[in-house]
Amino acid sequence: MPTTTKSSTTKNTTTQNPTPQSTTPAEDMRTGDFLRAPLQETMAMTGGWLEMVQAHHQMIEQAFDALIESGGNDFSACMALHKRLAYLLTAHSVAEENVLYPALAMCNLQSESDRLYLDQAHAKVMNAVLDMSNEKCGAAWLDKVSQLKAAVLQHAKVDEEGDLYPRLDKAIDKDTADKLDMAYRREFVAVKPLG
Numbered sequence: 446m447p448t449t450t451k452s453s454t455t456k457n458t459t460t461q462n463p464t465p466q467s468t469t470p471a472e473d474m475r476t477g478d479f480l481r482a483p484l485q486e487t488m489a490m491t492g493g494w495l496e497m498v499q500a501h502h503q504m505i506e507q508a509f510d511a512l513i514e515s516g517g518n519d520f521s522a523c524m525a526l527h528k529r530l531a532y533l534l535t536a537h538s539v540a541e542e543n544v545l546y547p548a549l550a551m552c553n554l555q556s557e558s559d560r561l562y563l564d565q566a567h568a569k570v571m572n573a574v575l576d577m578s579n580e581k582c583g584a585a586w587l588d589k590v591s592q593l594k595a596a597v598l599q600h601a602k603v604d605e606e607g608d609l610y611p612r613l614d615k616a617i618d619k620d621t622a623d624k625l626d627m628a629y630r631r632e633f634v635a636v637k638p639l640g
Contacts, residue, residue, distance in 0.1 A: 479525065480638040483533055487633050494545070494625040495614055501537045501633070502601040508533050509594040517582030524581065527590075528639070534572060534597070536636035538565050541605075544628040549609060552616040557609050564600045571596060 483504055490497050508530040517523045542565060549558040571593045580586050617625070 480529055480532060483529070483536070484634055484638060487536075487630060490630070493622060494629040495610055497626075497629055497633070498537075498541070498545070498610060499606060501533065501540075502598075502606060505530070505533050505537060505601065506594075506598060509590065509597070513587055513590055513594070515582075517584070517587055520582050527575070527581070531572065531576070532636070532638040534568070536633045538569070539636050540629045540632035541565070543632045544625060545610070545613070548617070548621075548625055549613055552613055554609065554612065554616075561600070561604065561609070564596075564604065568593065568597050568600065 483501075486504075487497065487501070490500060492500070508526065512523065512526040512530055515523050515526055542562065546558045546561055549555075549561070571589070575581075575586065575589055575593065578586055578589075614622070
């Protein structure tokens, strides 16, 4: 929209406001901000370790949904969505494997902790298959993404949130909970997204 201003010589001048550069969703997704948003959100979180885990599980589910719903029609957008999902899965698994699974073992939940490590290993293999595929974003690839989503959400929502993490939360004192809060956040934010 043009704006009119008076100069010091009382002459009217008209300037054109710059038109904002529009970007496509794919371009927005390829920016560092899109990839770093989960890291920034984690640094801003104020809840304890269990609330952070639940928030990350929700972010992961949303990232899966966005990737699957993209349908692979825009390859660049699909790859950006996959990159974000891969970052979330990696950062979250690092934090859990380095902090929460050992805490479970220390609270006499060793066999349960071992099972979670095995579940994570299985999910990592499934994710590696996606990464190494020559047919990224096609229908068969998105079917594999859906299978990975089912495995990850079973692990996250049923095994962790629905059983083991509430048991861990009840088994620890406030001092230990505070240490888990700091350690879980530290491990998650130590993983930096590429791009």
